[in-house]
Amino acid sequence: xxxxxREGPTRIFVIDVATRATRRVGAAGNWNDEDPxxxxxxxxxxxxxxxxxxxxxxxxxxxxDGSNLVRLTDHPAPDQDPVWAVDGxxxxxTSERNGRGEIYRVWLNDKRVDRLTSGFSRAIMPAASPDGxxxxxxxxxxxxxxxxxxxxxxxxxxxxxxSGGACRPAFAPNSQELAFVHLDSEPSRLEAVTETGRRxxxxxxxxxxxxxxxSPDGxxxxxxxxxxxHAGEDWDLAITDAARPGAITVLTSGRGNDRVPExxxxxx
Numbered sequence: 001x002x003x004x005x006r007e008g009p010t011r012i013f014v015i016d017v018a019t020r021a022t023r024r025v026g027a028a029g030n031w032n033d034e035d036p037x038x039x040x041x042x043x044x045x046x047x048x049x050x051x052x053x054x055x056x057x058x059x060x061x062x063x064x065d066g067s068n069l070v071r072l073t074d075h076p077a078p079d080q081d082p083v084w085a086v087d088g089x090x091x092x093x094t095s096e097r098n099g100r101g102e103i104y105r106v107w108l109n110d111k112r113v114d115r116l117t118s119g120f121s122r123a124i125m126p127a128a129s130p131d132g133x134x135x136x137x138x139x140x141x142x143x144x145x146x147x148x149x150x151x152x153x154x155x156x157x158x159x160x161x162x163s164g165g166a167c168r169p170a171f172a173p174n175s176q177e178l179a180f181v182h183l184d185s186e187p188s189r190l191e192a193v194t195e196t197g198r199r200x201x202x203x204x205x206x207x208x209x210x211x212x213x214x215s216p217d218g219x220x221x222x223x224x225x226x227x228x229x230h231a232g233e234d235w236d237l238a239i240t241d242a243a244r245p246g247a248i249t250v251l252t253s254g255r256g257n258d259r260v261p262e263x264x265x266x267x268x
Contacts, residue, residue: 037083093105134171222263
């Protein structure tokens with residue numbers, strides 16, 4: 001699954017990695033659907049959308065076939081970057097409802113919203129560990145972004161081993177490795193960190209790389225590549241072998257920016 005503006009507005013698509021066949025998920029309208037994230041059982045997805053009008057993003061969920069659309073948030077500030085909690089009962093997201101980016105949690109049963117972060121210039125891009133214990137996010141400080149980790153069992157917080165600018169964290173299926181975008185030089189590169197070490201996944205002097213996502217079996221990492229960032233960008237989907245990273249297999253091409261890939265979990 002990924003987001004793309006290949007049809008004009010940003011919409012959500014799924015791609016078969018083997019055949020490269022692509023189809024849109026959900027209705028097409030005069031709105032933008034962004035930041036898709038699968039539930040742990042692979043049956044639902046959450047995303048940010050301007051479907052309510054006014055170009056303001058709120059958080060929605062729907063079934064994998066685009067049915068049963070539910071709006072979870074309704075706030076004048078933009079709500080973005082949604083990711084599922086592992087148990088499927090809540091969704092973490094970024095919002096500027098406090099005047100700057102912070103991480104919040106919305107509960108599906110009553111749409112109650114709880115704030116989880118404070119003390120940063122910005123806290124954005126949450127990622128939940130598959131074992132349900134941790135929430136990683138990008139925290140902006142005076143010297144740039146770094147990756148922070150919240151232990152959801154006790155609320156404790158610590159920095160992960162990332163020096164220089166870092167964003168877009170993504171957990172491996174075993175919750176033991178955390179990939180992220182490293183921004184200390186141009187173009188960006190993908191790195192991964194564990195409790196005992198750190199390694200480079202993708203570092204290409206001619207390509208920007210962003211939005212890492214591990215396959216359910218941990219064998220591959222999907223991401224987006226572009227020759228430029230911001231002006232002149234042209235993002236396409238790509239994958240690499242997580243055990244032998246470095247080689248890039250590009251999956252999409254042509255018109256539009258294909259971004260924020262996420263592997264679908266095995267349907268339970």
